[in-house]
Amino acid sequence: MNVNRWSPNSSNGYNLPMGVTDISHDIYGLHMLVFWICVAIAIVVFGAMILSLLKFRKSRGAIADTSMVHSTKVEIVWTVIPVLILVFMAVPAAETILKMEDTRNSELSIRVTGYQWKWQYQYMNEAEGIDYFSTLSQDSNFARQLHSGIDPKSVPNYLLSVDKPLVVPSGTKVRLLLTSMDVIHAWWVPDFGVKRDAIPGFINELWFKVTPGKEGLYRGQCAALCGRDHGFMPIVVDVRSPADFQKWVLEQKAALNPPALPAGAPAPAAAAEPVKTARLD
């Protein structure tokens, strides 16, 4: 299961989660690559520092070599080598950026709107019409009040459970269109490797495709300070198999349009605010 003792996601409690999308795997790989490069550099640099601290102590009779003031050769070497290392890291990073930014051919789009302090999910494509808010679940909300007297450890998924999660199919390229109705929020689910700001007047895009077989509940939080209850607007994504998702869509639509009523219910009012796009493609 993706929730464990150490972290609310697939992290082991001290490292990035491996996650359940190709992108989150790529990010994990990049993160570890850069981390190990840093460790290697640290061993060399800290090694040289520690060696000097041990070897060249005045208390051990070390005499300073005051003629050692500069060396063009050495300085060129330690300028060029870091440049090469940086290029080595930048290439795979750039490849991943290209992948992350490619929102073409998405199979399901959902408009995500941030409010102080809840999320609204409006489905498009075949799930058009499904539209609901997702807020912090009741038990967390009681426990998180100042001096509530409720032990957070007794609340399942404290601060990370909602009344109605976002439901998406696995193995499907899901595109989120993010905006906000008040202040800037950010939508972050660590296991998907996605985070993007929801900004009033803008529509930002992100996409994820959960690997089939990884169905389950994935948890995240708002990641941009958005006022009093910034810490209390979690995100829960319920990933279902495409068949189960279809079933869920039909149920929702049935609840939405009871068959007795004539079709053609009024569409929800469109946003009045001018909308810009933050991307250039």
Place this chain on the structure above:
Amino acid sequence: MADAHAIAHDDHHDQPPAGIKRWLFATNHKDIGTMYLLFSLIMFFVGGAMAMVIRAELFQPGLQLVDPVLFNQMTTNHALVMIFGAVMPAFVGLANWMIPLQIGAPDMALPRMNNFSFWLLPFAFTILLSTFFVPGGAVAGGWTMYPPLVLQTGDSFPMLIFAVHLMGVSSIMGAINVIVTIMNMRAPGMTLLKMPIFCWTWLITAYLLIAVMPVLAGAVTMLLMDHFFKTSFFNAAGGGDPLMFEHVFWFFGHPEVYIMILPAFGIVSEIIPTFSRKPLFGATSMIYATASIGFLSFIVWGHHMFADGMPMAAQLFFMMSTMLIAVPTGVKVFNWTATLWRGSLSFEPPMLFALGFLFMFTIGGFSGVMLAIVPADFQYNNSYFVVAHFHYVLVPGAVFAIMGAVYYWLPKWTGNMYNLKLAKTHFWLSTIFVNVLFFPQHFLGLAGMPRRVPDYAVQFSDWNIVSSIGGFGFGLVQILFAIAVIQCIRGGKKASAAVWDGARPVGLEWCIASPAPYHSFTTPPVLEPAEVRHT
């Protein structure tokens, strides 16, 4: 020269005026430097008290002490106080004290402006801190003041803007003073490339300040307009652009980061050669590296905004430019290491702090390179990993350098040697606790804990407990610093002119008596090349 004449005329007052007038009407660079440094120390404890509240609330999950609004006020004001009240004034105080002594000038070039730039600060911070008592409470939208959130602030909003303006005016005047002093008042024969490294780093810092503080002033003025005069600079409903604020803010904000670290580079470049008894390795390349970092600081602001939705080309550009900063910064770290190599090292308190800086700033540099990698930044952004990163470069980075500078020059200022044992205890306890405090925050961020939250999921409890214990320890230990400084001001073993006799102090400041006389270098010194800089 008119200036020289005035100074010669004043020569017979070698005693400062008595009482409060000495401080209110101060024009002496040493008095103003002292006031800046004491002000900064007070603000360090004020900002630190706010940090203690933050760490106490985060000690365990659930809300025990403060409500989320007060928590957000604490994080916001902790940042504003530490950046504008503690770190920047400390550097200006050091500049006031040391630049004239290092370049052989009798005083700063513009002494009355110097007085004004200091005395703006107590007013600015009285206004800022009094916002805790106005309707709606203190500013709680983060020190970055992003609209539309900051526009929801209550009555404290215009007070915030006014306080930021005062701080900005103060900084600009301080920077002008540094530039004018360095450009015009160097002792005869001290060419720019012979000037001590601390002065060089401050010269570059001063240009950064003049370039970016007006940008901040513009940004907050637009906020003020949006709030009170119904303009729509940042209001999407009126055709404005909330993202534009972030661009303008970080165009200020990133050079600001270097404003808080370049003088620290200068300090470390003074201390390490002294206690290695060896010239600074690659001194000229140090100057070029500092200037490159200064230049690059203007073209990397976008890396604060990768998750905000940016064109792909901009993501690639800002990733590359940010990674480039690692090159000159690396050159500096390598040069310091090479200075240690084949030296003759001793470990007096200033050296301990400089070495602490060297190790822990480098750790902050590594996490900085990781943050530059855009795809990974989507995970790190706005998580505790970022908090760990910038605290590593600011606390064991900038703050340790400032403390090292104080321990390095305090005997020159007071004429007394401080309690070396107490200072070493202060160093070791600070180093232990600062790592207990900030290292686990890397883990919290990677495991998915967002920053600026008053409460968290129970899985994050363990590392938060560790971090809070480190925080309380680090906070308490700083009382030792205050004790060491106050004891030293009151008395102690007399220091010689060179102070660090057994080491290799180089520079004009060591040629005059300790304590430095109230008026120094009233006639310009004659320079011996070896006594000017560690080259």
